[in-house]
Amino acid sequence: MRVKRQKCHRKSVRFYTSCFGLRQPFKVLCDGTFVHHLITNTIKPADTAISNILSAAPVKLFTTRCVLAELKRLGTSYFQALEAAHQLFTASCDHEKNKSADACIKDVIGQNNPEHFFVATQDTDLRKKFQEIPGVPIIFGLRNSLFLESPSAFQRQFVKTSEEARLHMTALDRKMLQKRSRNRSVDEEANNSSGENEDFVDQKIGIQDERKTPTARKATSMKDRVQFKRKKAKGPNPLSCRKKSREKPKLVLEKEKKDGENSVRSRSRKRKRSCGGKNMEKDG
Structure with missing residues (x-):
């Protein structure tokens, strides 16, 4: 049962956070009635108990000056509740004179709950009043447990109608759309007029180009062309080629052999003169 209750509380918190911010x-x-209920049922600490039902981080508890004054007027039976209420933050209320607690809380909440308060009360009439105001979640106590009321039918219907209203265009949006369309048409006319002027200028430039000499046309056209470099024919890779043989050809070898033989023969035929003949002539 407790798991089901916690699931309903999470669903309600998700509704208020997504729809009312x-x-x-x-x-x-x-x-004062809620603070008194916490004291009599010994629900301590109060901020931890409330944060558990909201499944959120530590919450901030507020009260008003009018609530404190009302608890003070009730006497000694509410003395502990008064001391506990003094430990809470004080929300500012704009009225000068003190009002009743329920009237003061109604003024703080207003018509649309601008401060995004959760209201914790045991007053049934006050709870019914806040069920008719959009975006006001209500917390109440039952014995030693705390509960978060589920969104009322009025609050759900308010969210549905507001979502449908967002889908339709308002008078202000219609005026803005008409203004944008007018500005767009003016811009398009200005662009068309500027385009016609550019076409006229381009025609003049084309006529002037036609009047130029053919040599000038050729020169400009040649410059405008993209020039590609031709790849030069390269020789074979020397590392992949076979080395040249150093052997001499056969004809060269044969000539060298013949020259060698002739030189040998010429040397052998050569006669040597002896010195003996000269000496004999001298003697005679």
């Missing part, structure tokens, strides 16, 4: 840390506005 309530954000953490949540602010809880407590009246």
Whole structure:
């Protein structure tokens, strides 16, 4: 049963956060009846108990000056509740004179709950009143447990109608759309006129180009062309080629042999003169 209750509380918190913009840390506005209920049922600490039902980080508990004054007027039976209420934050209320607690809380909440308060109260009439105001979650106690009321039918219908209203165009949006369309048409006319002027200028430039000499045309056209470099024919890779043989050809070898033989023969035929003949002639 407790798991089911926690699931309902999470669903309600998700509804208020997504539809009415309530954000953490949540602010809880407590009246005197709720503080008295916490004291009599020994629900301590109060901020931890409330944060558990909201499944959120530590919450901030608030009260008002009018609530404190009302608890003070009730006497000694509410003395502990008064001391506990003094430990809470004080929300500012704009009225000068003190009002009743329920009237003060109604003024703080207003018609649309601008401060995004959770209201914690045990007053049934006050709870019914806040069920008719959009974006006001209500916390109440039952014995030693705390509960978060599920969104009322009025609040759900308010969210549905507001979502449908967002889908339709308002008078202000219609005026803005008409203004944008007018500005766009003016810009298109200006662009068309500027385009016609550019075409006229281009035609003049084309006529001037036609009047130029053919040599000038050729020179400009040749410069405008993209020039590609031709690849030069390269020789074979020397590393992949076979080395040249150093052997001499056969004809050269044969000639060298013949020359060698002739030289040998010429040397052999050559006669040597002896010195003996000269000496004999001298003697005679």
